[in-house]
Amino acid sequence: MEKVQRTSLECQPLDELLKGGVEHGIITNFYGASGTGKTNVCIQAAASCIDKGKNTLYIDTEGGFSAERFLQMNGNEEEHLEDLVMMEPATFEEQKQAFSRLDDLVEQENIKMIIVDSLVALYRIKLQEEVSESNRELSRQLSILSKIARKKDIPVIVTNQVYSSFKTDDITMVGRDVPTYWSKCLVRLEKVSENTRKAVLKKHRSRPEGLSKSFRLGREGLMDTENGVEEEIL
Secondary structure (H helix, E strand, C coil), rough: CCCCEECCCCCCCHHHHHCCCEECCCCCEEEEECCCCCHHHHHHHHHHHCCCCCEEEEEEECCCCCCHHHHCCCCCCHHHHHHHEEECCCCCCHHHHHCCCCHHHHHHCEEEEEEECCCCHHHHHHCCCCCCCCCCCCCCHHHHHHHHHHCCCCCEECCCCEECCCCCEEEEEECHHHHHHHHHHHEEEECCCCEEEEEEECCCCCCCCCCEEEEEEHHHHHHHHCCCCCCCCC
């Protein structure tokens, strides 16, 4: 049996929580309310992967990617932006078409990490029109990601939005059972203070549920909460 490969997020608390980084061959899902740091995790993951000389595919469905933030996180190495393959679908239909091209694109561009931020933003809009069809398509897209992750032995990161229950204080991932099934690692992000976030492990193949670590959104990326004082991000 081969040793499990992981790619570091270059954030000590998150890497410790995930036993060294995001695992290759599976889908890791970071989910949480707006403003909990999901996009920051994605951008840092991309910067970390590219810093290691590996091309990254970034699917941005909400227009949240910031080249300026990426450069802050990778030491202003502008040439690294050339190793970032961007796809920016504006509708769930465009997202469907983008996923139909993934196999070929991963092969052509020698992609070593896939990031989807957010997996469900456009799905959530489409869901209002046709529930069963949208759920089938979301499951198809996740199956494509899972297949590529296993076949190429690369890490796949997706982010998921949440909604609150009117009856309880619990938050539930949009898509519910579909992303839960396909994501072998689930990490819930929570806002603690202006620049401090908490990551809670909700599902993992080799670690117990409920483990948590706090990290800080700093100017140069995601940092240990003990690493300096809080500062403005931008």
